[in-house]
Amino acid sequence: MSFALKEIKEARQRISPYVLKTPLLRMPMLDARLGCEVYAKVECMQTTGAFKLRGAFNKLLSLSPEQLKNGVVTASTGNHGRAMAYAAKMLGARATVVMPRTAPQVKIDAVRALGADVVLCGAEERFDVAERIRRESDGTMVPPYNDDVIMAGQGTLGVEIIEQQPDLDAVVVPVGGGGLISGVATAVKESSPRVRVYGADPAVLPAYAQSLKAGRMLTLPFSPTVAEALLCQTPGDKCFPCLQKYVDAVYSVSESFILKGMKLLLTEGKILAEASSCIGVGAAMEKLLPVSTKDKVCFVISGGSVGVEQLRMLEEVEL
Numbered sequence: 001m002s003f004a005l006k007e008i009k010e011a012r013q014r015i016s017p018y019v020l021k022t023p024l025l026r027m028p029m030l031d032a033r034l035g036c037e038v039y040a041k042v043e044c045m046q047t048t049g050a051f052k053l054r055g056a057f058n059k060l061l062s063l064s065p066e067q068l069k070n071g072v073v074t075a076s077t078g079n080h081g082r083a084m085a086y087a088a089k090m091l092g093a094r095a096t097v098v099m100p101r102t103a104p105q106v107k108i109d110a111v112r113a114l115g116a117d118v119v120l121c122g123a124e125e126r127f128d129v130a131e132r133i134r135r136e137s138d139g140t141m142v143p144p145y146n147d148d149v150i151m152a153g154q155g156t157l158g159v160e161i162i163e164q165q166p167d168l169d170a171v172v173v174p175v176g177g178g179g180l181i182s183g184v185a186t187a188v189k190e191s192s193p194r195v196r197v198y199g200a201d202p203a204v205l206p207a208y209a210q211s212l213k214a215g216r217m218l219t220l221p222f223s224p225t226v227a228e229a230l231l232c233q234t235p236g237d238k239c240f241p242c243l244q245k246y247v248d249a250v251y252s253v254s255e256s257f258i259l260k261g262m263k264l265l266l267t268e269g270k271i272l273a274e275a276s277s278c279i280g281v282g283a284a285m286e287k288l289l290p291v292s293t294k295d296k297v298c299f300v301i302s303g304g305s306v307g308v309e310q311l312r313m314l315e316e317v318e319l
Contacts, residue, residue, distance in 0.1 A: 002148050003148040003149075003151060003152040003186070004186060004190060005186065005190040005191065007152040008152050008155035008158070008159060008183065008186065008187050009159065010152075011054075011149075011153045011156055012159060014057075014058060014061050014062075015054060015057040015058050015061065015153060015156065018047075018053070018090065019047065019053055019054055019057060019156070020045070020046055020047055022041065022042055022045050022160070023041075023042050023045065024039055024040070024041050024161060024164040024165055024298065025039065025042060026038075026039055027040050027269055029269065030265075030268060031293070033264060033268070033284075033285065033319075034281065034284040034285065034297070035284060035287070035291060035292070035293060036170075036284070036289075036291040036293060036294075036295045036297040037293075037294070037295060037296045038297060038299065039168070039298040039299070040265075040269070040271065040301050041160070041164075041298055041299070041300045041301060042271060042273075043277075043301060043302050043303065044272070044273045044277060044302070044303055044304025045304070046303075047086070048079075048082050048083050048086045048110075049079070049082070049110075049303055049305050050079035050083065050303030050304065051079075051154060051157055051300075051302045051303065052082070052084075053083040053086065054153040054154050054156050055083070055145075055149075055150035055151065055152075055154045056080065056083035056086070056087045056150075057083075057087045058149055058150065058152060058156075059142050059147065059149045059153065060072065060084070060087045060088065060091055060093065061091070062149050063140060067140045068091055068092065068093040069093070070138050070140065071088075071093060071096065071137055071139040071140070072084060072088055072094070072095050072096070072139055072141075072142045073095075073096045073097075073098070073130050073133050073134040073137065073140070073141055073142070074095075074096075074097055074098070074130060074142045074143070074144060075097075075098045075099075075126040075130035075144065076097055076098070076099055076126075076144050077099065077100060077107070077228055077231055078099065078103050078107030078108070078111070078228075078229060079302075079303045079305055080144040080145075081097035081099055081107070081118075082107065082110045082111050082305070084116075084142050085097060085111050085115065085116035086114050088116065089114050089115050094117075094139075095114075095115070095116040096116065096118075096119065096130075096137070096139070097111050097116045097117070097119070098118075098120075098126045098127075098129045099111065099118055099119070099126065100120070100121065100122065100123035100126055100228075100231075101120045102224070102228070103120075103228065104228070104305065104307050104309065104310060105307060106305055106307035106310075108120070119133065123224075123231060144177055145176070145177030145180075145236055146178070146179065146236030146238045146239055147238065150179050151179050151182045151183040151238065151239065151242070152183060153183065154179050154182070154183030154184065155184060155187040156183070157184055157187075157300070158183060158185070158186070159191065161187075161188065161298055161300075162187070162192050162195070165296065165298060166192065167296060168192075168195050168296045168297070168298050169196065169296050169297060170195065170196040170289075170291060170295060170297045170298070171188055171195060171196070171197050171198070171297070172198045172199075172200060172280035172283065172289065172298070172299045172300065173185070173197065173198070173199050173200070173280065173300045173302075174199075174200055174230060174276055174277060174279045174280060174300065174302050175201040175208050175230065175232075175250055176201070176227075176229055176230030176231060176276065177232050177235075177239065178232070178235055178236050178239030178242070178243060179236070179239060180300070180302060181197070181199050181239075181242075181247060182236075182243065184197070184300065185243065185246035185247050186242055186246055188246075189245075189246040197246060197248055198248055198249055198250070198251065198280075198283075199243070199247055199249070199251070200250070200251050200252075200279040200280045200288075201232075201252055201253070202225040202227050202258065202279065203252040203253055203254045203255070204225050204255060205225055205233070206220070206250075206252040207220050207233055207234060207235055208235055208243060208250045209251065209252045211240065212247075212250055217234060217235045217237065218234070219233055219234040220233050220234075221233070225258075226258055226275045227275045227276040228275075228276065229276035229277075229302075229305075251283050251289065252288075253279050253282045253283045253288065254286060257282035257283070257285050257286040258275050258276075258279050258282045259275060259282075259313060259314060259317045260282055260285050260317055260319060261279060261281030261282030261283075261284075261285055262275045262282075262314060262317075263314045263317045263319055264278075264281060264285065265281055265301070271301060272304055272306055273301045273302075273303065273304045273306070274303050274304060274305050274306050275310065276302065277300075277301045277303045280299045280300065281299055284297075284299075
């Protein structure tokens with residue numbers, strides 16, 4: 001690991017003019033359903049609707065004027081692309097975002113609205129396509145997660161959590177590529193080592209849960225999930241050591257409980273968040289988390305990019 005709490009605090013100072021300090025809400029209406037004292041870090045209220053803005057700004061602000069002039073490229077299922085497009089626009093850089101054809105239209109439209117060039121391709125080939133475009137344009141790649149500068153930026157969320165609620169017992173974080181939980185876990189454990197950090201990944205594509213059990217990075221077959229922002233077949237080689245060092249456990253959540261978490265958060269918690277962001281709530285509803293009724297548990301609600309088509313999925317979900 002080449003970033004730690006020091007780099008996270010430096011990132012916080014660097015990005016503070018551009019990024020909101022989002023609320024941490026106490027949510028007693030969810031206590032009985034989730035089996036703990038519930039807190040929510042509502043990063044779905046961030047400027048571009050997700051935590052990704054933190055890492056994107058930290059990365060782009062670290063680039064030289066020449067690099068910004070040549071443009072930036074990324075592969076994204078949506079939230080990172082929107083964040084990078086926003087940051088690039090603010091800093092006067094050209095942005096190209098490679099997205100899966102299966103990405104929600106609301107996310108594709110949001111990236112285009114910020115002036116970025118959007119290239120659509122198959123979900124499994126998005127990183128290869130992005131690298132080809134980067135080579136052809138002589139631009140700079142801005143990875144969605146496997147990058148120390150990106151992870152330090154995401155870690156600013158963890159610093160805020162500990163400042164806002166110092167007596168937490170646990171923090172639950174969605175796990176896709178691993179950049180968010182790497183940054184948050186580093187910030188939390190180096191600030192308050194007694195706080196437990198749990199991850200939640202999709203049971204249909206549990207790259208981190210399986211890799212941690214195996215003690216090495218595994219590559220899993222591609223599988224679609226309602227938590228499309230958490231698509232990850234292979235852990236990042238920079239992220240994986242962070243999870244091994246700082247994360248207490250990663251739990252794999254079934255598709256039905258991801259949607260149950262989304263519906264509960266909307267109907268009872270009055271928070272509109274995308275399915276990927278609700279996976280930690282789903283883990284609690286599925287009774288996967290080792291928490292008690294007296295534990296103060298913060299659920300990171302990582303993004304809120306939701307279209308009407310996603311909300312329709314909830315009509316048949318029973319709580």
